[in-house]
Amino acid sequence: MDFLxxxxxxxxxxxxxxxxxxxVAENLANANSTAQTPGGDPYRRRAPTxxxxxxxxxxxxxxxxxxxxxxxxxxxxxxxxxxxAADARGYVKLPNVSSLIEGLDLREAQRSYEANLNVITSxxxxxxxxxxxxxx
Amino acid sequence: xxxxxxxxxxxxRTRMQWHQDRQKVLAENVANADTPRYRARDVRAPDFxxxxxxxxxxxxxxxxxxxxxxxxxxxxxxxxxxxxTRGTVSTPDGNRVNLEDEMLKVAQNQMDYxxxxxxxxxxxxxxxxAIGKKTS
Numbered sequence: 001m002d003f004l005x006x007x008x009x010x011x012x013x014x015x016x017x018x019x020x021x022x023x024v025a026e027n028l029a030n031a032n033s034t035a036q037t038p039g040g041d042p043y044r045r046r047a048p049t050x051x052x053x054x055x056x057x058x059x060x061x062x063x064x065x066x067x068x069x070x071x072x073x074x075x076x077x078x079x080x081x082x083x084x085a086a087d088a089r090g091y092v093k094l095p096n097v098s099s100l101i102e103g104l105d106l107r108e109a110q111r112s113y114e115a116n117l118n119v120i121t122s123x124x125x126x127x128x129x130x131x132x133x134x135x136x
Numbered sequence: 137x138x139x140x141x142x143x144x145x146x147x148x149r150t151r152m153q154w155h156q157d158r159q160k161v162l163a164e165n166v167a168n169a170d171t172p173r174y175r176a177r178d179v180r181a182p183d184f185x186x187x188x189x190x191x192x193x194x195x196x197x198x199x200x201x202x203x204x205x206x207x208x209x210x211x212x213x214x215x216x217x218x219x220x221t222r223g224t225v226s227t228p229d230g231n232r233v234n235l236e237d238e239m240l241k242v243a244q245n246q247m248d249y250x251x252x253x254x255x256x257x258x259x260x261x262x263x264x265x266a267i268g269k270k271t272s
Contacts, residue, residue: 002156002157002159002160003156003159005160005163006156006159006160006162006163007163009160009163009164009167010163010166010167012167013163013166013167013168013169016167016170017170020170050168050170050171050172051171052168052171052174060160060161060163060164061164061168061174062164062167063167063168063170063171108170111235112166112169112170112235115166115169115235115238115239116166116167118166118239118242119159119162119163119166119167119242122159122242122243122245122246123159123163123246125246125250126155126156126159126245126246126249126250129249129250129253130152130253132253133253133256133257
């Protein structure tokens with residue numbers, strides 16, 4: 001049944017977007033995570049990657065969440081000599097997480113998630129209509 | 137005689153198969169809406185003129201199982217080939233899926249499918265009337 005395949009493809013997309021949301025949540029939760037040792041590097045923002053693969057069973061290109069990679073970028077510093085993570089000059093490195101970017105990423109993931117959900121709802125309606133043919 | 141021997145039914149069935157295949161391709165597009173370098177695909181609509189020409193043709197009768205099955209005639213599984221659409225919107229990562237477009241196509245596909253199923257049911261009703269069965 002091809003309709004079930006469509007539903008499974010869309011469900012795979014939802015899973016990938018949910019994973020993306022998880023990564024965004026991780027980033028936001030660690031927005032203030034400084035290093036444990038003096039002068040060390042703080043939390044580095046991580047970004048999800050999407051990977052397409054051809055599913056032989058479904059005969060379709062499905063999407064999966066690929067490896068979550070750390071993002072290169074300069075760390076901001078703040079003068080805070082009393083912080084345990086401060087270096088010799090009294091500066092603390094802050095994570096390269098921007099709440100604005102994370103918020104936008106979250107919205108994007110939400111939008112894609114809803115689109116996949118929409119496909120499932122629509123496909124289910126078509127399936128229901130097919131089953132209804134038995135009744136008439 | 138089965139319903140697939142009637143040209144109208146086989147044509148409607150082909151159309152339903154097409155909607156089913158299209159839903160799958162659209163589901164792939166939506167699931168891959170965030171995949172870099174992914175291009176949206178769509179399925180070409182079946183040619184109505186071609187369908188009317190082949191639907192009326194009769195297939196050669198096989199009197200022995202070792203005979204080669206003839207082409208032509210109604211019925212038979214049809215596969216629809218997907219082709220890449222000319223994406224107009226291109227994001228920096230090379231993805232060419234327009235989520236709004238895809239949603240529109242999904243909604244339209246669902247409505248068209250329901251229309252075809254309705255037509256199929258009506259045609260069955262006609263046959264029922266012809267054989268003298270009271271319909272609802």
